[in-house]
Amino acid sequence: MMAMNETTELTEIKAAYVTALAEKDTASMLSCAGKLLSLAPTLGTAQQIIKTLPLELPKRAGVKLRVAFLRSYTVEPSIPLLKAFARLYGIELDVKVGEFNSYAQEIIDPSSWLYEFDPQVIFFAALTRDIAPSLWYGAVDIAEQDVDGAVANTASQLLSLVDRLRERCNATVILQNLEQPIVENAGLLDSRRGVGQAEYIRAVNRKLSLSAMSQDGLYVLDYDALTARHGRERWTDEKKWLTSRSPIAADCLVFVAQEYLRFIVPLAGRQSKVLAVDLDNTLWGGVIGEDGLNGIKIGPEYPGAAYLALQRAILDLYDRGVLLAICSKNNEADALEALENRPEMLLRPKHFAARRINWIDKAQNLKEIAAELNVGIDSISFIDDNPVERQRVKLELPEVTVIELPTDPTGYSAALRSSPVFERLSVTAEDRERGRYYSEQRERKQLESSAGSLEDFYRSLEMTAEFVDVTPETLSRIAQLTQKTNQLNMTTKRYSESEVLSLVDDPAWSLFGIRVLDKFGDNGIVGVVFLKAFGDELHIDTFLMSCRVIGRTVETAMLAHVDEIARKLGAKKLAGWFLPTKKNEPAVKIYSGHGFNAAKEDENGILWELDLTEKSIVRPEWIA
Amino acid sequence: MSDSLNRVKQIISTLFNVEEETLTESSSTATVSEWDSMGQLMLVLELEQQFDISIEPETAEKLTSIAAIVKLVDNPA
Numbered sequence: 001m002m003a004m005n006e007t008t009e010l011t012e013i014k015a016a017y018v019t020a021l022a023e024k025d026t027a028s029m030l031s032c033a034g035k036l037l038s039l040a041p042t043l044g045t046a047q048q049i050i051k052t053l054p055l056e057l058p059k060r061a062g063v064k065l066r067v068a069f070l071r072s073y074t075v076e077p078s079i080p081l082l083k084a085f086a087r088l089y090g091i092e093l094d095v096k097v098g099e100f101n102s103y104a105q106e107i108i109d110p111s112s113w114l115y116e117f118d119p120q121v122i123f124f125a126a127l128t129r130d131i132a133p134s135l136w137y138g139a140v141d142i143a144e145q146d147v148d149g150a151v152a153n154t155a156s157q158l159l160s161l162v163d164r165l166r167e168r169c170n171a172t173v174i175l176q177n178l179e180q181p182i183v184e185n186a187g188l189l190d191s192r193r194g195v196g197q198a199e200y201i202r203a204v205n206r207k208l209s210l211s212a213m214s215q216d217g218l219y220v221l222d223y224d225a226l227t228a229r230h231g232r233e234r235w236t237d238e239k240k241w242l243t244s245r246s247p248i249a250a251d252c253l254v255f256v257a258q259e260y261l262r263f264i265v266p267l268a269g270r271q272s273k274v275l276a277v278d279l280d281n282t283l284w285g286g287v288i289g290e291d292g293l294n295g296i297k298i299g300p301e302y303p304g305a306a307y308l309a310l311q312r313a314i315l316d317l318y319d320r321g322v323l324l325a326i327c328s329k330n331n332e333a334d335a336l337e338a339l340e341n342r343p344e345m346l347l348r349p350k351h352f353a354a355r356r357i358n359w360i361d362k363a364q365n366l367k368e369i370a371a372e373l374n375v376g377i378d379s380i381s382f383i384d385d386n387p388v389e390r391q392r393v394k395l396e397l398p399e400v401t402v403i404e405l406p407t408d409p410t411g412y413s414a415a416l417r418s419s420p421v422f423e424r425l426s427v428t429a430e431d432r433e434r435g436r437y438y439s440e441q442r443e444r445k446q447l448e449s450s451a452g453s454l455e456d457f458y459r460s461l462e463m464t465a466e467f468v469d470v471t472p473e474t475l476s477r478i479a480q481l482t483q484k485t486n487q488l489n490m491t492t493k494r495y496s497e498s499e500v501l502s503l504v505d506d507p508a509w510s511l512f513g514i515r516v517l518d519k520f521g522d523n524g525i526v527g528v529v530f531l532k533a534f535g536d537e538l539h540i541d542t543f544l545m546s547c548r549v550i551g552r553t554v555e556t557a558m559l560a561h562v563d564e565i566a567r568k569l570g571a572k573k574l575a576g577w578f579l580p581t582k583k584n585e586p587a588v589k590i591y592s593g594h595g596f597n598a599a600k601e602d603e604n605g606i607l608w609e610l611d612l613t614e615k616s617i618v619r620p621e622w623i624a
Numbered sequence: 625m626s627d628s629l630n631r632v633k634q635i636i637s638t639l640f641n642v643e644e645e646t647l648t649e650s651s652s653t654a655t656v657s658e659w660d661s662m663g664q665l666m667l668v669l670e671l672e673q674q675f676d677i678s679i680e681p682e683t684a685e686k687l688t689s690i691a692a693i694v695k696l697v698d699n700p701a
Binding site: 040042043044047048051074076077080239240242243244246250251253 | 634635638639641662665666668669670672673674680681684
């Protein structure tokens with residue numbers, strides 16, 4: 001709780017923010033804004049950040065999202081906080097909020113503001129007492145045999161509205177589940193009945209989760225778990241509920257905003273692909289160079305247990321598909337010996353896709369890690385116990401997400417786990433296997449240096465390409481590639497899973513992905529193309545490829561497939577925009593390199609065209 | 625000028641998008657256009673957090689001018 005007078009630390013950071021603002025020092029502003037929001041997460045702080053913090057950084061373009069709230073209660077106080085947090089991640093939110101308890105009309109009426117606004121994300125925020133008043137205000141006592149029907153009824157009231165909503169628009173829908181009361185209305189008797197209030201609410205929530213699991217683009221926000229996490233007593237402000245329909249206590253608003261943010265960050269494509277970790281006093285206690293192999297602290301006993309808990313959290317991220325890298329000031333041999341030979345370690349050298357263990361500046365090392373792993377610098381997160389190193393990285397590379405750690409190591413794992421940049425709304429098979437791909441790629445690179453001509457090298461890879469349609473199995477990967485691919489991406493258009501599905505249904509569109517196998521293994525789906533027919537012209541709306549297969553003529557195979565589709569459709573011309581961004585320089589020559597001519601140029605980019613009556617693109621002979 | 629007055633002006637200025645210099649003790653719901661009923665709720669939440677106090681609904685209704693807010697935060701009941 002904040003005292004009557006501001007702490008000196010807060011006053012100093014506020015002053016530093018104002019100075020940075022005057023000097024237009026974006027890196028310092030961003031760093032101060034993060035601290036202000038963690039020290040004083042109030043509406044005033046939020047408003048100041050929204051008004052003044054720039055959206056863009058030198059190597060990070062801004063992302064804009066339209067977000068709608070359908071609600072039964074006052075959600076407004078948490079929105080400035082949500083906008084301010086989003087701003088830290090380079091996301092600008094355009095938020096519109098529906099009328100109180102009017103969600104049904106707003107969904108059903110095709111001319112409502114909701115469809116006019118055309119949101120990309122919809123939060124459906126209604127309280128148990130509004131969705132199911134009898135469940136909230138009365139004592140619940142339902143006979144065992146009637147429970148299934150009753151639960152299905154309650155859940156379907158909500159789910160049928162969601163169905164209607166999803167028929168009408170392509171937005172990703174985040175549905176809040178039902179929160180439990182502080183105390184059950186029947187008191188202790190609640191658990192002595194057929195099925196009481198608590199159990200009934202759990203059953204309805206289970207139904208909501210099951211339904212969301214089977215639908216792309218529908219997710220449940222576990223509002224019940226959120227209130228429980230912070231304590232329902234503390235969460236609730238009965239006075240504000242009764243006077244302003246605002247049920248959440250002032251100091252809990254920040255938690256609601258952060259929960260929304262966990263969805264917003266991945267939906268805006270702002271998640272981190274790589275976590276770079278420090279070693280000494282981060283992955284283990286002590287300094288390996290001084291304390292030696294047996295002197296460092298790691299293991300089931302405190303204080304080693306705190307570091308083990310962090311390793312466990314990092315391993316969980318690895319399983320989610322986050323790549324790991326080491327960025328440590330150490331002698332490499334000492335550090336590797338610890339990772340290999342201390343039996344208590346959960347993390348081993350094989351878990352790390354890149355390593356920079358040396359005495360060079362960490363900002364420089366992080367840049368090299370980004371280059372080695374073929375990701376943008378803004379796709380990297382960094383964790384280090386040393387606040388000086390963190391500050392240095394923040395100022396030198398403001399695009400990197402620096403995870404703030406508390407001074408006490410027992411809080412490390414929670415700090416890492418709570419960061420929204422590692423949230424994934426779905427995990428594809430490719431994500432799970434990503435760490436392995438990178439070690440295979442290292443072998444490929446070795447082969448490249450030993451091969452003779454480039455063509456010999458391509459042949460030696462024994463590549464096979466397979467073109468795949470959008471199916472339930474491929475949908476999430478295809479949508480994910482549009483959201484995450486920055487470099488080899490001609491138009492950088494982002495599509496959610498629901499948006500991709502709506503294109504599949506449209507006969508003017510042809511969509512495909514490419515899956516590439518080679519002698520080292522299966523690369524999974526690594527490229528995506530969306531085409532739209534306009535008369536005798538086939539327009540390339542989206543053409544992108546993962547950096548994992550860069551420099552292997554996979555793009556030629558993809559364009560050859562486009563050529564084939566175009567001829568089948570009777571098209572005479574291919575046309576595609578190249579829209580330059582801060583990141584897609586590697587894609588600039590793809591069209592010109594395949595015989596396209598520049599037809600038009602404006603402030604957004606260049607339109608490239610290929611006359612199919614004169615030219616054609618053929619698949620390279622080395623890709624089967 | 626009291627420290628509380630400055631802080632309250634700052635809060636009103638950031639919450640309701642008005643220049644701090646134009647605010648006086650007599651600035652109120654009548655003179656600040658974004659200070660509406662939703663604004664009043666935001667203001668109360670902000671005061672509760674910034675000054676670590678709890679504001680009764682009856683008191684909240686009367687916080688319609690800077691002078692009234694300063695009086696409250698200087699003498700929280």
